[in-house]
Amino acid sequence: MQGKRASNIEVKRINRNQVYWLINQRERISKPEIAAALGLSMPTVLQNVDELIERDLVKEAGTFESTGGRKAKVLTANYAxxxxxxxxxxxxxxxxxxxxxxxxxxxxxxxxxxxxxxxxxxxxxxxxxxxxxxxxxxxxxxxxxxxxxxxxxxxxxxxxxxxxxxxxxxxxxxxxxxxxxxxxxxxxxxxxxxxxAEMYHNPSPMTAIYFSLSNYVGGAIFTQAAQDFDHRPVFDRLFLGDHCRSGEFGHMILFPAGTPCYCGKLGCVDSYCSAKLLAGHSAGKLETFFSELESDPAHQAVWNRYLDHLAIAVNSLRMAFDSPVIIGGYVGSFMEPYLSDLQQRASLLNTFGQDASYIRLCQFKVExxxxxxxxxxxxxxxxxx
Ligand SMILES: [Zn+2]
Missing domain, CATH: 3.30.420.40 (ATPase, nucleotide binding domain)
Known part of the structure; x- marks a missing residue:
């Protein structure tokens, strides 16, 4: 009996959480739309929406244009x-x-x-x-x-x-x-x-790799089971590994006996893909490197090599995880004009076909x-x- 009561409370919590999350993710939504999207009864939706309005987490903001019957109220999340x-x-x-x-x-x-x-x-x-x-x-x-x-x-x-x-x-x-x-x-x-930050806005079930190209190269691995219908915190769905050292993609070896890495080994990805490598050609300023890239053949040669090395690393991530790879970090925020170039280079390395649309850009370029x-x-x- 106690177990059943506990599970009823849990079902209620999940329903309220789902209703809130749906309103949060849509700019404007009506109660019938919530009921349809979540497969909940109207009384359940009404009760949850009333509670959320009471807690000042959801607001009513006018009415939708009528499609015949009574005009439905617009619900929006009170983000502030x-x-x-x-x-x-x-x-x-x-x-x-x-x-x-x-x-x-x-x-x-x-x-x-x-x-x-x-x-x-x-x-x-x-x-x-x-x-x-x-x-x-x-x-x-x-x-x-x-x-x-x-x-x-x-x-x-x-x-x-x-x-x-x-x-x-x-x-x-x-x-x-x-x-x-x-x-x-x-x-x-x-x-x-x-x-x-990337996954907060992306609740659909998927896995993804974040490849961080800042002064140091790193990354993160997101994995979500298809049955994760509750909005669990993204942090709880990161794969952290035995020592919280997962995603240290910067120390995968790209070239044995290659360029020394700050970690003391030779040929790590970091030695070829860090933002410092590019910024070092423009007095330490990455913005300057990219603003001069179009007109400077020496920069173009550096960038060309960089993209080749990056494509190898990205392709290895694809082979290991069979997941989207999000290009982020400092370099990721400048990558937009060069994405298709990187995709082309990576597609030539792919064992399983030419499609390189798995390589994506980070959504958040600032902070x-x-x-x-x-x-x-x-x-x-x-x-x-
Ligand atoms: Zn290293």
């Missing part, structure tokens, strides 16, 4: 009902991004601030976080917390940065990063965070990692609806 802030920490910069239940970047800032594992850095990080929270102008009682993205490996329990070559730390307690932040904080690996880190709070909140 909760918000969170993401902080992206890199070797030399701190990025900040505001998001809410829309899952979009509503405001962002990026400033130069070289990382150092010392108290004054963390104190300043806390001051920046507080100043940005104030700048959002949103009510603090609707604030869920800060999500911090770092270029390093975070232990499964979220308590320790086991290793970060980029920041030059190992075995550091995560709490050091939020010692001076008096709000809930959670740390996430930067590539995993970027994957969360993707900060956004995804913040979305962990947003998704945890949606779970409670």
């Amino acid at each position: 009902a909760r918000f969170a802030i993401g902080i992206d920490i890199t070797q030399n910069h701190i990025g900040l991004a505001l998001t809410d239940l829309s899952g979009d970047v509503c405001l962002h800032r990026r400033l130069q601030k070289p990382f150092t594992d010392q108290e004054h850095y963390y104190r300043e990080l806390g001051e920046l976080a507080m100043a940005f929270l104030k700048e959002t102008g949103r009510p603090v009682e609707q604030f869920l917390g800060f999500g911090i993205s770092i270029p390093g490996i975070v232990s499964l329990d979220g308590q320790t940065i086991t290793h970060s070559h980029a920041l030059g730390v190992a075995g550091v307690p995560c709490r050091r990063f939020y010692e001076f932040i008096p709000y809930p904080c959670v740390l996430t690996n930067d590539a995993n965070a970027a994957m969360i 993707a990692s900060a956004l995804g880190a913040a979305l962990r709070h947003i998704e945890a909140f949606i779970q409670t609806i």
